[in-house]
Amino acid sequence: MSPSVCIATPGYLSSTPRVVKEADALHEAGMDVRVVHTWGGLERKRKHDRDLLRDKEWTIDTVKWSSDRLDELGTYVRYTTQHRLAQCMPKTTWPATRMAEQVEHRVYPVLARRVAEEPADLYIGHYPAGLAAAAHGAEQHDALLGYDAEDYHVGQQPDNQPRIERTDFIERRYLGRCAHVTAASEGIASALADRYYIDRPLVVHNMFPWAERGNLNGQTKDRNGEALSLYWFSQTIGLNRGLQDAIRAAGLLDTPVQLHFRGALYDEVESELVSLAEESGVAEQLYFYSQVPPDELLSRTAEHDVGLALEQGHTPNRALCVTNKLFYYPLAGLPVAATDVPGQRRLLENHTDFSGLYEPGDVEGLAAVLRRWTDRDALEEAKSRALEMARGAWNWEREQKKLIRSIREIL
Known part of the structure; x- marks a missing residue:
C-alpha cells in the first residue's frame, strides 16, 4: 500500500x-x-x-x-x-x-x-x-x-x-x-x-522544473524593440519593492533601455512610478502589465534581457528569503541584477558570470551592474551561463x- x-x-x-x-x-x-x-x-x-x-x-x-x-x-x-x-x-x-x-x-x-x-x-x-x-x-x-x-x-x-x-x-x-x-x-x-x-x-x-521550458511559445507580447529590456514580476507592484532603484538606474544608462513591471497595480502607485520615470527620462520606456496565468509566465519572462530581484531587506523575512525570481529568471535564460541582502547574496555571490549585486538604494551600483550587459556579446554570454545553471543545478x-x-x- x-x-x-x-x-x-x-x-x-x-x-x-x-x-x-x-x-x-x-x-x-x-x-x-x-x-x-x-x-x-x-x-x-x-x-x-x-x-x-x-x-x-x-x-x-x-x-x-x-x-x-x-x-x-x-x-x-x-x-x-x-x-x-x-x-x-x-x-x-x-x-x-x-x-x-x-x-x-x-x-x-x-x-x-x-x-x-x-x-x-x-x-x-x-x-x-x-x-x-x-x-x-x-x-x-x-x-x-x-x-x-x-x-x-x-x-x-x-x-x-x-x-x-x-x-x-x-x-x-x-x-x-x-x-x-x-x-x-x-x-x-x-x-x-x-x-x-x-x-x-x-x-x-x-x-522550477526544467521541463517547463517545453511550454515556451516563442511569442513577443510585451517587449518593445531591441533596447535592453529589464523585467520584474510579483503579485503586486508596490512602492516598497525597489522599483524606484530600477527606474533611476535606467535613467543613468547611456544606451536605450526599457522597463517592464508585472503585477497588480493601484492608481496611486502607478502615478508615483510614472512621475519618477519622467524625472529620470525613461517615462516612454516604462511598461506595466497585469498578472498572467502560471503557464504563460515563463514565456513572458523569456522575452526580456535582465531579471530584477530588488528585495529591500526591510523586514527580517525579506532579508533572509530567496525569492522565486532568483530561480525563475535563469530558467527563462535571463541574468539577474539583485540587491545585496543576505538571502540573495548567499545564493548569487559565487555566480558573477550571470548575476550582479548592489546595495539597496545604491542607484549607481545598480547602473554599473546593468552596464555590463549593454554590450550584446556580454549579455548573450550571461544569458547562456544563466540557462546553463538552470539546466544543470537550479531546477x-x-x-x-x-x-x-x-x-x-x-x-
Whole structure:
C-alpha cells in the first residue's frame, strides 16, 4: 500500500507554486497525495487555479468561501463572525483553545476539519494556518506532522506585534511535534532553528522544473524593440519593492533601455512610478502589465534581457528569503541584477558570470551592474551561463530529490 500524504495550505494554489511542486513530486514518487486549500472571492485567482490544476492526478479538496456566491455565503458569514469574535478574545485563551489559529485565518476551523476527514500517514502544513490544520489532522489520526516554511513568517511584519505574537505562538505550539520540517532558504532554516530550538530544517529551494521550458511559445507580447529590456514580476507592484532603484538606474544608462513591471497595480502607485520615470527620462520606456496565468509566465519572462530581484531587506523575512525570481529568471535564460541582502547574496555571490549585486538604494551600483550587459556579446554570454545553471543545478527535477528522500526516510 502506498504511503499517503495530506498537504494543507490556506490559500489559492496558483499563488503558492511551492505547494503544487511538492504535491507533484510526492505523487510522482508513488505516494497518495491530497491537497486541501481554500478559495476566497477572487475569481481571477480561481480561474488561474482551474487552469493550473486541470491535469493534476493528485486529489484536490477546496474549501470555498465567498460573499458573492449564494452556495458559499453561509460559510463566509459563519466563519467571518467567528473570526471577528476570536479577535476580541484575550491571548490568555490561546493555550486551551484554537483562538490564535482562528485569528490567523478566517476559515481555519473548516480547513482543519476537511484536512482531518481522511487519514494519512503524514500531514504537511504550509503557512502557520496550514501548519495548525495539518496538526489537527495528525492528532486525529495519530500520524506524522510536517511543516514547510516558505517564509520566515514571524519576521514578515516587524511592526505588527499582535501578528508576531500569534505566529510565534502557533509555530512554537506545533513545530516541536514535527517529524519533517523544510525551509525555502538557508537563512530561514537557521532562524527557525535558533528561535524554536528545533533541529535545523532541510533547505528545499523554490526552484522550477526544467521541463517547463517545453511550454515556451516563442511569442513577443510585451517587449518593445531591441533596447535592453529589464523585467520584474510579483503579485503586486508596490512602492516598497525597489522599483524606484530600477527606474533611476535606467535613467543613468547611456544606451536605450526599457522597463517592464508585472503585477497588480493601484492608481496611486502607478502615478508615483510614472512621475519618477519622467524625472529620470525613461517615462516612454516604462511598461506595466497585469498578472498572467502560471503557464504563460515563463514565456513572458523569456522575452526580456535582465531579471530584477530588488528585495529591500526591510523586514527580517525579506532579508533572509530567496525569492522565486532568483530561480525563475535563469530558467527563462535571463541574468539577474539583485540587491545585496543576505538571502540573495548567499545564493548569487559565487555566480558573477550571470548575476550582479548592489546595495539597496545604491542607484549607481545598480547602473554599473546593468552596464555590463549593454554590450550584446556580454549579455548573450550571461544569458547562456544563466540557462546553463538552470539546466544543470537550479531546477526542481534535482531539488525535489532531497524532499522525496527526507519524506521516505520518516515514512
